[in-house]
Amino acid sequence: MSALKPSRATRWLAAAGLAAASATPAFAQQGELVLYCSVQEEWCRPMVAAFEKATGIKVLMTRKSSGEFYAQIKAEAANPKGDVWWGGTGDPHLQAAEEALTDPYVSPKLDELQDWAVRQARAAKFRTVGIYAGALGYSFNTQELAKRKLPEPKCWADLAKPIYKDDVQVANPNSSGTSYTMLATLVQLFGEAKAFDLMKSMHKNINQYTKSGAAPARAVATGESLIGITFQHDAVIQAVSGAPVKIVSPCEGTGYEIGSMSIIKGAKNLANARKWYDWALSADGGQAIGAANKVSYQVPSNKKAPVPAQAPKLGDIKLIDYDFAKYGSSAERTRLLKKWDDEVGKLAK
Amino acid sequence: MIQAVALADSSRVLPHKLLAWASAALVLGWLGLGFAQGASGTAFAWWHYAALLALTFLFARSLARCGFFIGDVTVATIVIVIAALLGLFIFFPVGKALLAAVLDNQGRFAPALAIERLLSPDIWGLGCFGGGTHCGVAVNSVMLATIVGFGTTLLGLVMALAAQRGGQRFSSLYSVMAVLPIVTPPFVIALALVVLFGRTGLVTGWMSTLFDIPRTRWIYGLTGVTLAQLLTFTPIAFMILHGALAAISPSLEEAAQTLRASRTRVFRTVTWPLLRPALANSFLLAFVESLADFGNPVVLAGNYEVLSTKIFFAVAGAQHEPGRAAALATVLLGFTLVAFWLQQRWLGKASYVTVSGKGDAGLPAALPTGLRRGCVGFAMAWIAFTLACYAVIAVGGFVKDIGRGDMTPMLAHFGAGFAIEWQGGRLAFVGSAWDSFFTTVEVAAIAAPLTAVIGLLSAYVITRQRFAGRRTFEFLTMVSFAVPGTVIGVAYIVAFNVPPLELTGGLAILVLCFVFRNMPVGVRAGIAALAQIDKSLDEASATLRASTLRTLHKVVMPLLKPAIVATLVFSFTHAMTAVSAVIFLATAKYNLATVYIIGRVEAGEYPLAIAYSTVLIVFMLSLLLIVQWLTGSVKLGRRSQADLVTGH
Numbered sequence: 001m002s003a004l005k006p007s008r009a010t011r012w013l014a015a016a017g018l019a020a021a022s023a024t025p026a027f028a029q030q031g032e033l034v035l036y037c038s039v040q041e042e043w044c045r046p047m048v049a050a051f052e053k054a055t056g057i058k059v060l061m062t063r064k065s066s067g068e069f070y071a072q073i074k075a076e077a078a079n080p081k082g083d084v085w086w087g088g089t090g091d092p093h094l095q096a097a098e099e100a101l102t103d104p105y106v107s108p109k110l111d112e113l114q115d116w117a118v119r120q121a122r123a124a125k126f127r128t129v130g131i132y133a134g135a136l137g138y139s140f141n142t143q144e145l146a147k148r149k150l151p152e153p154k155c156w157a158d159l160a161k162p163i164y165k166d167d168v169q170v171a172n173p174n175s176s177g178t179s180y181t182m183l184a185t186l187v188q189l190f191g192e193a194k195a196f197d198l199m200k201s202m203h204k205n206i207n208q209y210t211k212s213g214a215a216p217a218r219a220v221a222t223g224e225s226l227i228g229i230t231f232q233h234d235a236v237i238q239a240v241s242g243a244p245v246k247i248v249s250p251c252e253g254t255g256y257e258i259g260s261m262s263i264i265k266g267a268k269n270l271a272n273a274r275k276w277y278d279w280a281l282s283a284d285g286g287q288a289i290g291a292a293n294k295v296s297y298q299v300p301s302n303k304k305a306p307v308p309a310q311a312p313k314l315g316d317i318k319l320i321d322y323d324f325a326k327y328g329s330s331a332e333r334t335r336l337l338k339k340w341d342d343e344v345g346k347l348a349k
Numbered sequence: 350m351i352q353a354v355a356l357a358d359s360s361r362v363l364p365h366k367l368l369a370w371a372s373a374a375l376v377l378g379w380l381g382l383g384f385a386q387g388a389s390g391t392a393f394a395w396w397h398y399a400a401l402l403a404l405t406f407l408f409a410r411s412l413a414r415c416g417f418f419i420g421d422v423t424v425a426t427i428v429i430v431i432a433a434l435l436g437l438f439i440f441f442p443v444g445k446a447l448l449a450a451v452l453d454n455q456g457r458f459a460p461a462l463a464i465e466r467l468l469s470p471d472i473w474g475l476g477c478f479g480g481g482t483h484c485g486v487a488v489n490s491v492m493l494a495t496i497v498g499f500g501t502t503l504l505g506l507v508m509a510l511a512a513q514r515g516g517q518r519f520s521s522l523y524s525v526m527a528v529l530p531i532v533t534p535p536f537v538i539a540l541a542l543v544v545l546f547g548r549t550g551l552v553t554g555w556m557s558t559l560f561d562i563p564r565t566r567w568i569y570g571l572t573g574v575t576l577a578q579l580l581t582f583t584p585i586a587f588m589i590l591h592g593a594l595a596a597i598s599p600s601l602e603e604a605a606q607t608l609r610a611s612r613t614r615v616f617r618t619v620t621w622p623l624l625r626p627a628l629a630n631s632f633l634l635a636f637v638e639s640l641a642d643f644g645n646p647v648v649l650a651g652n653y654e655v656l657s658t659k660i661f662f663a664v665a666g667a668q669h670e671p672g673r674a675a676a677l678a679t680v681l682l683g684f685t686l687v688a689f690w691l692q693q694r695w696l697g698k699a700s701y702v703t704v705s706g707k708g709d710a711g712l713p714a715a716l717p718t719g720l721r722r723g724c725v726g727f728a729m730a731w732i733a734f735t736l737a738c739y740a741v742i743a744v745g746g747f748v749k750d751i752g753r754g755d756m757t758p759m760l761a762h763f764g765a766g767f768a769i770e771w772q773g774g775r776l777a778f779v780g781s782a783w784d785s786f787f788t789t790v791e792v793a794a795i796a797a798p799l800t801a802v803i804g805l806l807s808a809y810v811i812t813r814q815r816f817a818g819r820r821t822f823e824f825l826t827m828v829s830f831a832v833p834g835t836v837i838g839v840a841y842i843v844a845f846n847v848p849p850l851e852l853t854g855g856l857a858i859l860v861l862c863f864v865f866r867n868m869p870v871g872v873r874a875g876i877a878a879l880a881q882i883d884k885s886l887d888e889a890s891a892t893l894r895a896s897t898l899r900t901l902h903k904v905v906m907p908l909l910k911p912a913i914v915a916t917l918v919f920s921f922t923h924a925m926t927a928v929s930a931v932i933f934l935a936t937a938k939y940n941l942a943t944v945y946i947i948g949r950v951e952a953g954e955y956p957l958a959i960a961y962s963t964v965l966i967v968f969m970l971s972l973l974l975i976v977q978w979l980t981g982s983v984k985l986g987r988r989s990q991a992d993l994v995t996g997h
Contacts (some may be wrong), residue, residue, distance in 0.1 A: 034937045041952060045765075045781050060784065062937040063948060068665070078847065081854045081936055166566070207566055208651060211951050218953045223564075224548045346483075 030056040033272040034081060036073070038066040038088025038177070039259070040214050040234070043295040047086075050289050051279060057272050065212050066092040066177035073101050073264055083267040084276050089177030089213075090120055090130065091184070093260035094328025097127035102262035105274060109281035109302070117301035120258045123325050130258040131280060132290075132298035135317045136181055137254055139235035140227045141220050143244045153227060155251040156186065160201035167226035168205040169216035172345070174337055177257070178213025182229055183336060184327040185255030188320050199344050209345075220245050231257060232312040233297035240294060240310055253318045259298060354403040358410055369411035376404045383849030392851035405433050418816045423897040427806050428822055434803070438865050439829050442844035443836065447682070449843055450675035466676035487680050490656040493571065494639040497578045501635040502628055504579065504731060505586025511728035512587075513594050514716050526584040529735075531919070532969040534926040534943055535644030537962045539577040540950065541738035542568060543648060544751055544959070551741075551751065569651030577645040580735055582638055586631040593627030612717045626695070633692045637685050641833035643929035644943075648950055656681045657835045657929060664839055664933060671843060678836045689831035746960030762960040782961050785940040792856065792941070793924035796863035800920040801913055803864065804871015809905060811872070812879045813887060814897075830869045834929030837866060842933050854936050862934060863924040870923070871916040878912035879905075911980070918976050922969050 033051075037044035041063045048059045064072070066088025073085065073096060085093070085102070096102050104126040110118060117130030140153065150163055159168055171179035186195035207225055210216060216228025217235045221243035228235070235247045261280060267273045280286030287305035290296025297311040326332055357368060379401065383393065406426055412418065413425035451463035470476075474485035484492070508526075545552045546568040556562040568576075597620065605615045643657040650658060656677055663674035716724065745751040749759050766782035778787075811823045829837075841862060845852040852858040882905070890900040906913075928943040935944040942965055949958040 032938075036937065041781075041949075041954065049779060060937045060940075062940065063952070072665075079851065079854070081938070208569070210953075212953070215951075215953045222549045224566075 030058070031269060031272055032058040032060060033269050033276055034083045035059050035061040035276070036069045036082045036085040036264075037061050037063045038069055038085065039063075040212075040237075040295070043087075043290055043293070046293045046295065047280075047286060047289050051276060051286070054279065054285065055272075055275060057275065059276075065171070065175045067173070067175040067180065068211070070096055074099070077101055077265075080264050080266040080268070082264050083269045083273040084261065084263055086261045086276070086280060087131070087259055089181050089257040090128070090260040090324055091180055091328040091333060092177055093128040093262050094120075094124055094324060095330045095333050096262060097124035098328075098330045100127075101265055102127045103265045103267070103270075105263055105277060107274075107278050107281055109278055112283065112303055113281065113301045114303055116258060120260060120324065123328075128260045128262040129277075129281070130301045131261050131287075132259040132296070132300050133256060133314065134231045134233045134259070134298040135249065135254055135256045135312055135314060135319060136178075136185055136229075137232040137235070137247055137249050137312075137317075138227055138229040139217060139220050139232075139238070139245045139247045141223050141225075141244055142246050144223050144226050148226075150226075152246075152248075154248060156189070156198065157252070159205060159227065159229070160198055162204070164205045164227060166205065166207045168202065168229065169208055169210060169219050169225035169227070170206060170229040171213045171215065172209040172211060173340055175211045176213035178230055178234075179209075180333070180337070181231075181255055181257050183340060185320065185322070187336070188255065188322065188327075189252055196339065196343055199340070200347065203344050203347050217245075231298075232317075236297040236310050236312065237295065240297075247312070249312075249317045251318075253320050255322045256314065256317075256319050258301075258324065350400045351403045354400075354407050358407050365411045365414040369408055369415055372404045372408040372411065376401055376408065380849075386849070391849070393849045397849075402430070405430055419814075421814070421816075421897050423901065424810055424814050424816060427810050428816070428818075431803060431807055432822060432825060435825050435829070435865070437850075438861055439832070439837075442840035443682070443832060445844040446675050446836065446840035447679050448675075449671055450679050452672060462672070463676070466673055467679065469676075472677065472680060486654045486656055486659045486677070487684075489571075489654055490640055490681070491684070493574060493578070493653075493655060494636045496575055497582065497639040498632040498636040500575070500579045501582045501586040502590075502631045504583045505590045505631055506624075506628065507724045508583070508587045508728040508731065509590035509594050510716060510720075511724040512591060514721065526587050528970075528973065529739075530581065530584045531922050532926070532966050532973065533581070534946070534962055534965055535581065535642065535928055536648050536943075536947060536950065537742055537966070538580045538738055539573070539645040539648035540955065540958060540962065541741040541745075542573060542577055542580075544741050544745060544955065545738070546573075566651070569649055570653045573649035573651070574646050574653065574655070577649055578635075578639050578642060580738060581642075581645065582635045583731070583735075585638070586635060589631045589634070590624070590627055593624055597623050612715065613720075616717065616720070629695060630692065633688050637688045637831075637833075640681065640684055640688075641835065641929060643835055643932070644947070647947060657833065660835045660839060661932065664842070671839075674839055675843070678839050681833055682831075682836050685831050685833055742959055742962055742966070745956065746963045750956060751959070762956040763964075766957055766961055767964065782942070782945060782957075782964075785935075785942045785945040786964070788856075788939050789925055789942040792859045792863065792939075793921045796860045796867070796924050797917045797920040799860070799864045800867045800871050801916040804868050804916055805875040805909060805913065807868070808872045808875025808879060809901065812876055813884070813905075826872050827869055829865055834866065834927065834931075837862065838930040838933035841930070853934065854938070856939055858934055859931060859939060859941070862930050863920070863927065866927070866930060867920045867923055870919055874912045874916045874919075875909065878909050882908050914976065914980055918973065921972070925965060925969060 035044075035048065037047070044061055044063050048061050051057065052059055069082075069085055069088065070092035073080070073082065076082070085096075093102070102124075106121075106126050107129065110121065110129070113130065114133075116133060120128065120130040138153075138159070145152065153159060153161075153164065158164075170182065173179040173183045183195075183199070186198060189195070190198060210219075214230055214234040216225060217230040217238050219225040220228040220235065221238035221241075232247050232249070235245055239245050239247065261277065263270070263273045263277060276286075281302060283302040283304035287300040287302040290298065290300070291306055291308040294308075297308050299307055299311055299314060327336075354372075357363060379397075409426040409429035410422050412429065413420055413422040418425040418428065450466060451458060451460060453459040453462050470485060472485045472487045474483060475488060477484035477488075544550055547553065548564050548566050550568075553564050557564050567573075601623075602615050602619050605619050606612075610618070641657060643661065646653075646655045646658045647661070660674050660677045660681065663670050663677060715721065741751065746762055747758055747760065749755045749757040749761075764780070766780045768778075768780040770777050770779050807822075807826050811819060811826070832840075841858060842853055844850070845858055852861070886904055886908075887900055890904050895903070926943065928947065931941050932944050932947065935941045942961065946958045946961050949955075949961070
């Protein structure tokens with residue numbers, strides 16, 4: 001009879017596993033939502049928790065950078081698995097909209113949004129909408145800088161100086177919307193030829209091309225990298241939690257992003273996707289979560305939503321007139337990324 | 350449909366040959382039609398699969414009645430059904446994935462493009478040797494694998510010598526070393542190394558404060574990955590070489606000593622040649638495991654590209670190029686198949702057992718003193734290093750930020766991942782890690798019994814029955830050993846993304862992947878266990894007019910209980926720690942623990958990754974201990990001399 005015990009034990013395990021797995025849909029009655037989240041996971045989690053609490057819909061979330069989700073949505077186009085793509089810079093969302101990978105939807109909350117958010121929606125024929133804005137820049141670790149007695153960098157051109165060899169970190173523009181924004185910003189600031197020359201010189205100073213756009217800010221905070229190119233709000237999170245970082249708005253001018261949200265075409269939970277869409281745009285719903293949990297220092301797109309005190313003030317920064325229509329278009333984005341791969345990505349270290 | 354099949358099967362009027370042809374034609378025709386319709390057709394539902402299975406049963410039984418398989422219906426059913434499943438879930442996807450290498454983005458046959466992809470300098474460039482910059486990714490992988498192969502063999506030998514001949518202090522070492530690689534997810538060591546030696550790592554911090562050594566990123570790249578793989582694969586080499594050393598009869602060495610050979614000479618002329626096959630086996634095993642390893646390179650490789658990570662980024666990254674991924678997969682598969690074939694040819698047939706039953710064989714010769722001291726010293730140092738890595742993982746989840754040296758104890762990381770709350774009168778698992786954990790346990794629990802059944806039935810048929818095509822069947826069951834996880838993962842998304850077999854995004858594909866990846870282990874365990882059971886038991890059962898099915902059920906299965914338990918446990922733990930195949934197959938809806946952890950590592954969120962890894966390891970260790978307690982002992986003898994497994 002003892003010979004029966006092991007098979008019973010394994011059966012118990014299987015039963016326990018299944019029972020535990022079926023304990024999770026406490027919200028099964030309201031259905032579910034498959035969410036593709038492109039901001040940092042510390043922001044995704046409270047968003048999911050708040051939405052589940054407010055509506056009772058179970059949210060299944062994965063986090064990937066915006067470029068990666070664009071590629072995934074494109075690959076899954078014949079049989080879409082996701083419902084909503086929330087967060088990430090606007091350019092991949094615009095490209096997806098142009099390629100009809102996302103569905104148009106005019107939310108009732110559209111009137112409450114800032115002009116730049118509505119312009120984003122119109123540019124994409126309402127296939128996407130702006131949910132936050134933030135300025136590009138870079139940050140450096142003040143303690144490391146002082147220890148190594150290096151001068152403070154102030155401009156984009158400074159990042160190419162040989163004294164910062166192996167000290168700069170930025171994401172790969174193919175996977176990260178943040179890094180693509182940097183690419184497009186440099187092109188609009190200096191013209192394409194000079195921009196690529198600058199990136200080639202910067203390449204010698206890059207210690208790692210990360211996949212996630214905000215990872216360099218974390219590396220700067222821990223001292224793993226001296227300088228990190230990210231959106232300024234990513235670095236603010238680190239500064240607020242006590243890390244010795246200083247944020248720089250480059251002297252030549254800088255670009256900015258309009259974080260966006262889109263409903264995926266062919267979404268299996270379309271009704272729930274629209275519920276998320278409206279909730280994410282509402283001032284007391286999705287627009288307030290980031291600031292409340294101290295995980296977002298972007299400027300929210302709803303006019304009535306509270307703007308965090310430490311958010312970089314867009315009015316004070318020298319911003320370029322970022323041409324979202326051009327640099328979010330499929331042709332231009334593909335061309336620039338390929339050029340980056342060929343001329344910068346393949347270079348020797 | 351199933352009733353019709355059952356009727357046809359039991360009919361005594363219909364000729365068997367006709368039934369065989371008819372059922373085969375129906376199965377192939379149905380599948381063929383489904384594939385011809387391709388993306389525009391409808392996907393098979395569960396009852397399609399059931400009907401196809403029923404038809405396959407009918408085919409097998411009629412074939413048996415025609416005279417094949419010595420007229421044994423049970424054997425015929427087992428062989429045909431398993432072969433068909435293997436064909437559908439291993440050969441078809443891998444074939445389709447390799448085919449994708451010769452197709453362009455529109456799906457047309459493009460031989461020029463295929464050649465360009467397969468022979469691209471990206472893969473084969475030798476730039477780094479000539480003082481240039483980058484080597485091709487295949488060259489990188491092979492370099493890494495060779496270094497790791499030599500390294501682990503050497504280290505394993507040193508430790509095996511120390512354990513067996515260096516004194517009595519190491520007997521418990523064996524059980525610890527045997528368990529470690531089974532319960533450890535493949536990236537845990539890499540994670541520990543980053544925490545210790547990364548730019549802001551613990552040791553780097555101490556070196557910088559105490560000795561003013563500047564902090565660099567030296568751990569990222571070839572050095573780091575080599576170190577991680579050495580630490581991960583040495584226990585396996587140790588087990589093989591320990592077994593080999595134990596199998597060498599001491600009487601040969603004693604004979605040499607009585608002929609006045611010095612200890613060095615005994616070692617050089619007697620022990621070493623007997624060890625050579627095991628050394629070669631260990632090298633090949635480590636070579637293949639290194640090639641197929643995904644978890645360590647993804648964390649530590651930095652700018653050093655290897656095949657497994659490059660395939661992953663070609664598919665799942667922002668540059669979605671299935672053709673290029675397929676070309677890389679072909680190259681990787683080529684390497685592992687060559688290594689697998691070499692291993693089968695050189696070592697599959699050789700006998701390294703020198704122990705016979707003749708009385709006291711004596712004590713093994715002691716090592717020369719210098720060698721002994723060196724071995725023992727080095728072994729202790731290496732073990733200490735390995736244990737330090739595990740200690741980092743054990744502690745890291747409980748402190749604020751072990752990487753920065755911030756040791757304030759806090760449970761917030763566990764809280765973020767594993768929080769449980771009361772919501773509306775029910776337990777709600779609100780931590781972000783629960784979804785993936787439950788899915789992983791569920792999938793592993795479903796896959797483990799299926800693996801055991803398929804594996805052991807195959808083992809029975811291979812060892813106990815004689816029929817035409819037995820060798821081929823044995824080869825077929827072993828082939829999935831040679832296919833690296835990354836290749837299977839890519840193959841599954843390519844093959845099962847469109848109708849009729851539209852399985853991606855679901856739970857079924859994860860279960861299938863685990864079942865067919867782990868099946869060879871069940872086969873091996875079954876073969877080893879059945880070798881211990883005398884054939885005369887089967888024959889006695891047969892003379893008492895029991896059918897094969899009854900013999901299987903009443904005689905063989907009860908005696909195989911230990912092998913069943915071992916296979917169940919191994920498949921379960923392997924499914925929980927697998928990453929290289931499933932990283933392509935996990936979705937938002939069905940996420941897996943290892944995939945989630947890698948996501949956290951890539952985002953730089955190490956504390957949560959470490960906490961989750963700790964949970965996984967503790968969970969699997971507890972499981973092993975419970976099973977061990979329930980059954981007395983679990984013989985996890987999966988690593989026999991002739992074993993070769995490609996990665997997690």
